[in-house]
Amino acid sequence: MRRSARDTEDSARIITRRALFMGGSMAAVVAVLGARMRYMQVDQADQFRMLAERNRVSIRLIPPARGQIFDRNGKLIAGNEQNYRVVITREDAGDVNEVLHRLAGVIPLTPDDIERTLAEVKRRSPFVPIIVADRLQWDDLSKVALNTPSLPGVTPEVGLSRTYPLDTDFAHVVGYVGPVSESDLAKLEDPDPLLQIPKFQIGKIGVETWMEASLRGKAGNTRIEVNAVGRVMRELERIEGDAGQDIRLTIDADVQNFMQARLGQESAAAVAMDVQNGDILAIVSAPSFDPNLFVRGISYKDYEALTGNDHRPLANKAVQGAYPPGSTFKMVTALAALEAGVITPETTVSCPGHYEMGGRRFHCWKRGGHGGVSLERSLAESCDVYYYDIAQRVGIDKIAEMGRRLGLGMRHDLPMSAITEGVMPDKAWKQERYSQDWRIGDTINASIGQGYVLTSPLQLAVMTARVASGRAVVPRLVRSIGGEELAVPDAPPLGLDAAQLRAVRGGMFAVINSQRGTGYSTRIADDTLVMAGKSGTSQVRNISAAERARGVISNEDLPWERRDHALFVGYAPYDNPRVAVSVVVEHGGGGSSVAGPIVRDILLRALTGGMPPLTAYPTNQRNRIETQLKELKLRQPSPDTDTKSRA
Structure with missing residues (x-):
């Protein structure tokens, strides 16, 4: 079939356009290559000449x-x-x-x-x-x-x-x-x-x-x-x-240094916390170690000395350590019972020195008993039988719920290593963990912070701050990053009845300020800094019936690793809480005699902004305290000392 003249003309026109497009594209590519060659051969001639002489970049x-x-x-x-x-x-x-x-x-x-x-x-x-x-x-x-x-x-x-x-x-x-x-x-x-x-x-x-x-x-x-x-x-x-x-x-380095010096070479931990905003003011595990050794390359001898020390200086006991809280837990049991309505602050329990349940006898720390005991006196004198009794009325599940509300049995989110959750047991926990039913004896042990209950010094400080403030205070360690201030976590009300909280706080006040209180010797004499707290002594061994019959062996007569842990929690000032402190001294013995004075000294250091004033101590203790504070002051850096001088 013959093509028309028009078709021939259109075809020629299309071919011409294609040829022009392809020719133009090739010309552009050649122009770019030419420009690049000129840049490399002329503009960068000196650089490539050096490379040609085997120099390298x-x-x-x-x-x-x-x-x-x-x-x-x-x-x-x-x-x-x-x-x-x-x-x-x-x-x-x-x-x-x-x-x-x-x-x-x-x-x-x-x-x-x-x-x-x-x-x-x-x-x-x-x-x-x-x-x-x-x-x-x-x-x-x-x-x-x-x-x-x-x-x-x-x-x-x-x-x-x-x-x-x-x-x-x-x-x-x-x-x-x-x-x-x-x-x-x-x-x-x-x-x-x-x-x-x-x-x-x-x-x-x-x-x-x-x-x-x-x-x-x-x-x-x-x-x-x-x-x-x-x-x-x-x-x-x-x-x-x-x-x-x-x-x-959030830490105050001066308070931190005082706390470290105050714990000395004890195997211990302490936490000081702002009651209102949750700022950690100091957090110490003792004994400590020099981190510069690890940066510079620690020697085998130095590392062996650290790992071979039975006081475990490499462990951060303040957040990793999980201890039976002992009687410092009694505020949890009391608040659970008050909220459940099974007791009032005026309810009394008779303490003959023991509690009979299921053919088993659970002993109070005071062999002869306390007689009729109310809530305030139960805390002040740390009567165990009172808590055995009310724990049976309220039950472990409500006690565990209150414990978690106060910050126990949970991992607090801080930028520190291996923070423990502790253990706040209930019926479901035991069934899941051991495939066993919860027993009455388990509740009795838990009511005084023994048995399965385990807490860290950090958790005890949070618990104390929440009791003192009535709010769900959250601990925090970082104040700002790159100059930008971080928001303070919300601290909503705990939802606890104000009168019930006052009753528990009143018991903590009596622990320190009542002559029959277990912590009376640790009281603060300054009326503007009055302290409230609770002592605790947690057993690390079982005491047999035969040993009770012939007399319980005192801590001083036991090997160090079999002695009781000493615990104490406190806050001050009582009428306007600002700082809460917890202290655990491993195998230290009595909480009131060993951990209590440490809590008092740390509170005074944090509240006064300097070495604790002698006037804050009872008159009959001042000579001894003055000597102790002088020794501690020697370990403190002077205010005008450059921090690098201590490297």
Whole structure:
């Protein structure tokens, strides 16, 4: 079929357009290539000439400065110090083994140092700098700098290393940093490239690890020119990273230091908490350790001394320790019974020194008994039989519910390691845990904080603050991040009857201020700082009937690990609560005689802003207290002392 002239004309026109489009596209590509060739051959001629002479450009990460940690008043807790070190890069060094042996002639390097570095070099990419030696003296760093022409791939550097100027005071709170391990990397799906840098330090425990994302910052990078033998010729470009964010804690470093000194070498823990907003003012586990040892590389001898100590200095007893609360739990049982309506503050229970139930006898701590006991007197004199009786009326489930309402049996969300939930048992818990029914004897034991009940010093401080304030105060440890203040958690009312709370607080007041109270010797003489509290002594061993018959062995006559735990909780001032404190002394003996005085001293230190005034103590105690406070003052840093002087 013949095509018409019109069809032929249209076809020619289409072909012409296509040819023009394709020709134009090819011309554009040629123009771009030409421009790029001119840029590379003319504008960058000098750079490529150097590369042609076997110079190379290397890109390296710049670790950011780690964020610093401060107390509530701006005192430095964790900072950074200059660290002189030497690194080697495999791709620039050539024969790494030979270079390391040359370096050993310049600065002290042991065969173990060389072997360790060689092993690290094999594990890392060829462009990653490996730290050969750090914490060098300036003289050694200068020697390396002078000898770099004969040490290809070796670079002297000035970096930053973590330091803890208040050493033992914040070891369990802030924790410490250490080199990234394989296990650290295995936990991350997409690890930060910074973590690939050998000996890069990250948080290992405490605030350092839980706030790692804020503290670490973001890496910068530098483009450097190295010649054929690996010597750095010049820095071509440098992009600084972003330093980590500074963190301010709620803790008062001076109160923290006093608390640490007051606990001394006891195996103990203490927590001081703001009753109104939940701020942790101090939180200590004793004995402590120096976190700087871990940053610098702890020796086997030092580590063995820590792990072999039966007082467990590495454990954070304040949040990890779970102890039977003993009689400090009696406020929980009392409030549960009051709310359930099975007793009133005036209800009395007869205490003959024991309680009979199911053919078993449960003893009061006072062998001869207390006689007729009301709520206030039951707390003041810590009558056990009163609580055995009312616990049977209210039942364990309501007691457990009240315990959880007051902050027990739950994990409080703080940036600290291994925080325990403790145990606030009920019928369902025992069935789930042991596949056993709850028994009457279990309720009796739980009513006085024994049996299955376990609490931490942190939880006891929260409980005390909630009883004192009547609100669900939530503990917090971080005050600001990067200069931005964090919101204070809401503290709604507990929903407890005001009169019932007053009755329990009145009993706690009588513990300290009634002459028959178990804590009378720990009273505060200053009327503006009057204290309320509760003592507790929790058994760690069973007392047999035969031992009761011949006389219970006193704590002083038992091996340390079989003695009772001493506990005490308190708050002050009684009529306007500001601070709540809990103290647990492992195997300390009596709560009133051992833990009570510590609680009083900490409250006075926190409330007065200085060393406890002698006028706050009863007159007959002042000579002894004065000597004790002088000894404690010697352990305190002077107000004008730079914190770095204690590093």
